Structures are given as structure tokens and as C-alpha cells.
Amino acid sequence: MAKFLYNLGKFSFSKPKRMFIGWLLVLVAIVAATIGTGVSFNGDMSIPGTKSEKAMDLLKKKFPAGEDGGTIRLIFKAPKDETLETKKVKHKINETIKEIKKDKAVKQVTDLYQTFAISKDKKIGYADITYRVKSDKVKESSKKKVLDSIEISRNGGIQTELGGSVTFSEIEVGGISEVLGIVLAFLILAFTFASLLIAGLPILTALIGLIIGVMGILITSNFVDMSAFSLTLAVMIGLAVGIDYALFIISRYRQLLAEGYDLEEAAGRAVGTAGSAVLFAGVTVIIALCGLVLVDIPFLGVMGIVAAFMVLSVMLVSLTIVPSILGILKDKVSPSRKNKLFASIQTKKEKETTRWGRFIQKYPGRIMIGVILLTGLISWPALHMELGLPDNGMKGKETTERKGYDLLAEGFGKGFNGPLVVIMDASKSSKEMKAIEKSSKLLEKMDGIKQITPAIPDASGQYAMLTILPKSGPEEKETKQLVKDIRNESSVNGTKFLVTGSTAINIDISDRLSKALPKFAGVIIGFAFILMILVFRSLLVPFKAVLGFLMTLSATLGFAVFVLQDGHLAQWFGIPATGPLLNFMPVLVTGILFGLAMDYEVFLVSRMREEFILTGDAKKSVVSGLKHSGRVVTAAGLIMIFVFASFIFAEDLIIKTMGLTLAFGVLFDAFVIRMTFIPACMMLLGRASWYLPKWLARWLPHIDIEGESISQKEKKVI
Known part of the structure; x- marks a missing residue:
């Protein structure tokens, strides 16, 4: 090659x-x-086969509601000394809704005064706009119509915010x-x-x-x-x-x-x-x-x-x-x-990388212990990591979605933003209606429920649906526990409980991803170990490479929990709200950091191997490798750190948190692991770093990763 x-x-x-x-x-x-x-970006983040997905499929089958259309929720809050039922306020709201209905793409708009979608203090209420097309197909002209229309109510002193499945804060590229x-x-x-x-x-x-x-x-x-x-x-x-x-x-x-x-x-x-x-x-x-x-x-x-x-x-x-x-x-x-400027800068850089190599050569044991302790300290918060999917409550406080989310929580309780839909399956019971009635009463007695709607049976009478509003918010532990409690009562009176809704779906996705992480990490770590043996023809070099990757991964997840979940330093990085880590972040970060870690491992250690083959001096090859490749790896690491860190300034929370996490991961791997821990390990191991049993060496194919066949040619001008 x-x-x-x-x-x-x-x-x-x-x-x-x-x-x-x-x-x-x-x-x-x-x-x-x-x-x-x-162009057509229409994918979602669902996982087929989960409990919530099965419940959703049953819900659509037994309680068909026609084709789902995109929705925008209008959320209103009356002025300080008035209510939503004040004549002037009511007029402005109805005028706003009337203007929105002029859009031919709108299928219907609910009347909050007829649906009683008003809080007990009559200060906050909502109306839902339903479109004839799915959320991702709602045109920009329709969104603009809504934004222009709500200026009517806003000019009347009514705080008006937006929610629903149609998003206004889009992910942007470029x-x-x-x-x-x-x-x-x-x-x-x-x-x-x-x-x-x-x-x-x-x-x-x-x-x-x-x-x-x-x-x-x-x-x-x-x-x-x-x-x-x-x-x-x-x-x-x-x-x-x-x-x-x-x-x-x-x-x-x-x-x-x-x-x-x-x-x-x-x-x-x-x-x-x-x-x-x-x-x-x-x-x-x-x-x-x-x-x-x-x-x-x-x-x-x-x-x-x-x-x-x-x-x-x-x-x-x-x-x-x-x-x-x-x-x-x-x-x-x-x-x-x-x-002269170039010469002075180059000379200075070469001296710095040589000085670093000599420092590692002098104190390899202390450096290794220091790095291990630092890794343990940073990784500690990962022990209480929680996974979830960011909702409008974790968006920037200046966004209309976040303001609308907060208004609904204020007017109807925190659980309003994460309702649970429960389907009662009494198809195997001899007395379906009686079983459904007893099951409904059982649910009413459970802790953590603020409000529960009456059960609505399907046409056959074997299934019933009801909605539960938890006392706690969608991402809180109490809500997750409530979902588990309902599911644990899955065979009472011959009735099974199936739970769906955004919160239940989020819980199932997080659980599936948590179980998938060890499997995925095990596969790529095993792959890395075998690949490193082939490339470097050594047993210990792959071992410390994999160990370094595990240290990077644990430290990165610990840092993410420390900042994004626990909230420390969150304001420094512009994180608008803290909460569970993005549920697919650990798996995604594992895959990305593994690849990037192997990048630096190859570029740095392959140069050390090249020097070792030429000189036979294991310790000298480490210093020489740092001298020749250290400067370039440092520049490469800094570039990757700054590229990832620049995404911290993105508005979208998912992009922001991924950028921050990956920037720290590269920082830790490039400078703490690859430029410090790995050379220190190789200094301590000496020639043992490159040990490979003769019988294994004969069986392994030779991969010329650094072009040794070229590098070892006579060094002359051709």
C-alpha cells in the first residue's frame, strides 16, 4: 500500500x-x-421494538385518529391585572386565531375557551394549530404566518409563545x-x-x-x-x-x-x-x-x-x-x-518537544501515577450519569419554545409537558369492562400522579386509553419511576398496562442505549487491540493504546456529567439549562473518540517504531518520536479541539453539547493520554514495548503503515 x-x-x-x-x-x-x-431530512430518533413503540403501534391500531399532521401550540399569558376571560384579552386572542385560520395549510385550530384549555387562575391557556401535512413538511410561509399573526396578541399585552411538533429553532449547517x-x-x-x-x-x-x-x-x-x-x-x-x-x-x-x-x-x-x-x-x-x-x-x-x-x-x-x-x-x-523568523520558531518548537520528551524520560513512573489519579478524579461524576433527550425545557431561555414550556409548567404543572398515555389491554380477561374499571382505580391510587383522565374504551371494549399527568417534569427521576411502576403492574385483574408518550419513549431509548454501550465498546476495543497488533507488531503497545482510550472515554463522560448534568461551569459554556445527558451521546462519543484516538496513536507511535527499527534504542525512539511527530500532533490536536469547541456557539442544544464533549475528549486524549501517558508507559517498558512472540510474528501479515520500505531506502537526493 x-x-x-x-x-x-x-x-x-x-x-x-x-x-x-x-x-x-x-x-x-x-x-x-x-x-x-x-433534499429531504425526515428521519426521527425512534427505536423499533421498545415497549413504548409497541404501545404506540397498538394505540394507532385501536384508537385511529387519522393521519398525523404537524402541530403548533399557541400559549397565552394574560397581562398582569387581567385574565384570559377579560373581554379585551379574549378579543385579541380570537383575532389572532382567526388570522391564522386564513392559511389554507391549516386543518383546524382549537378554541381554548371551548376546550377549557385554561389554567385554574385563568391566566394561562393554549390553542393547538393542526396542519394538513406532517411536521417536517410545514412550509416556511406557514411558520411566518403564525409569527406575524401572534403579533396581534402580543401588541395587546398578551405574552404569546409557541410549542408543538413544528420547530422554529432549526439546526443550521454552514x-x-x-x-x-x-x-x-x-x-x-x-x-x-x-x-x-x-x-x-x-x-x-x-x-x-x-x-x-x-x-x-x-x-x-x-x-x-x-x-x-x-x-x-x-x-x-x-x-x-x-x-x-x-x-x-x-x-x-x-x-x-x-x-x-x-x-x-x-x-x-x-x-x-x-x-x-x-x-x-x-x-x-x-x-x-x-x-x-x-x-x-x-x-x-x-x-x-x-x-x-x-x-x-x-x-x-x-x-x-x-x-x-x-x-x-x-x-x-x-x-x-x-x-529567520521561521528558523527561530522551528528551533524553539524542536527544543520544546525534545525538552518534553526528556522530562517524560526522567519521571515516567510519577507521570503515569499522576495521569491515572487525574483520570479517576475527572471520571468520578460519570458514576451517577443519567440519560435523556433534551426537550423545549432545555433550550435557551430566549427561545419561544422554552418560554412556552415554562408557561405551561407554570399554569398546568410540570407534568403537563410530559403526559403519559396508558393503554389497558383486557383482551384476555373474561369481563373486559370490569377489569378496565378496576385497573383505572388502581392507577388512580398510585403516587406521583397529579391528574388522570377517564378511561376511553375502543370499539371492541377490550382496550381502553387514558392520559396521566405526572406531578414531576418529563426528565425528573420521579416521572421515570412512575413509568416503571405502571409497567410493573402489567398483569393486574387480567389487564396489561402499556405506556407511551414522549417521556416513556425517552426512557426506553435511554435504556436501550445504556445496554448497547458495553457491547459496542467491547467490539471496537477488541478491534483496536487486534489492529494495533498487526500495525505495531507488539502486544503491549496495543494494550496501553486500548487502556488510554478507556481512560479518555471515562474522563470525557465524567466531564460531560459534571458540566451538562450537574451544572458546574455550565454558564461558562453557554449551556442554557442542565439535565440528563443526551441519551445517544455516550455511544456516539465512544465511536468518534475511538477513531480520533487511534489517529493520534498511529501518527505518534508509528514514528517511534520507525526510530526503534533504525536504532534499536527503545527509550531514545520515544524521545525522537515526540521530537519529530509531537509538534504536528500538538497542532492537529489543537485544530480538532477548536473546531469542535466552535460548535459550542451553535443555538441547538444537541450540537452545543456534542461540540463541548468532543472538544474535551480530544483535549484529554491528545495531550494527557497520547502525548503524556503513552510515552511514559513506553519509557518504563523499554524494549518490552515492542515484544512479540516469534511464533505469532510468523503468522501475522506485515502492514507497512509508515512506509518503512520507502523510509529505509538510501537517503539521497533522487
């Missing part, structure tokens, strides 16, 4: 126009296909987060290379790969159910790894030029050596992301595959477009020693 990449690098360098024309044709074709097919991440990455690259021209190259190639990847995902959205968050996640990961991959190749190219190789040979060797590591690292990330399919949760599998496609796109562009651009620029990328 190294030889193939070596030839690919030389070809791309010597024939840059052909490579650019090839990719341009791909880009034109994929853009044309995107325009022809359009906003301030991506721009900020690119700017910060450019600054890091400019400092690393001491050149504005070279700093722009990794960003340019990453953007090319990003555009191609985004276009491919937009086309796929028409044929596969996926949410808009899948695209945002893919952009987040693709931007970070795309810049890093180009950085590694360009950095090796400049090193080779400094060693005396001519331009074309340096390009070929850069792609053959650093490119081999990029290919292996990229494939590792792709496999880790595709491994999310093993969790057997549809929306997570789609997220993983979409992100993997983006990584594939930026990786292929890095291996081909980067040497092509180098071929166009020629010696403009050379590390000229005439540049």
Missing part, C-alpha cells in the same frame, strides 16, 4: 491538472445530482460555528508553519472534501431516513479530520525537503509515509463510525454511516489534492532557512 501511495503522490504532484480536472468532474456531477434530487472553527484552525496552522500561504492549504483541501461529502449526503437524504443532525455531525468531524490529514502530509513533505530530497520525490515519499498513516487512521475512523450499526439502533447507524462517508471524502481528497497543490506551488512550500 505504501508503494501504491508513493506512486500516487508522485503522479498527483507531476500531473496536478489531471487530478484537479478529475475531482472537478466529480464535483460537477454530484452538484448536478443534488439539484436534481433535492453558520458561525463552522466559520469560527476554520478561522481558529488557520491561526494554529499559520503559527505551526510560520506561513500564511501554507496555513491555507489544509483548510482549502478540507473544504473541497467537505463540499463533496455534503453534496453526497444531501442526495442520500432522499433515499434514507436521516435527521439534519446527521449532516451537522458529519461536517463537524469531516472539517476536523480533513484539516489534520492534510497537515500531516504537508508537514512530512517539508521535513523531506529539509533532508535534501527533490520536490517530486519528497511529495511521493510524503504520501507514501504520512499518507499511509492517514489512510490507516481514516479507515480506522470509518470502521469505528460504521460500527454504530452494531448497536442495532437505526438513527445511530445512519449517523455513523453518514459521518463515515464524510471522513472517506476528506481522506481521499487529502491523498490526491494535497500533492497536486504542492505540485502547483513547487518550492514556495519549501522550509527556507533564509527566513
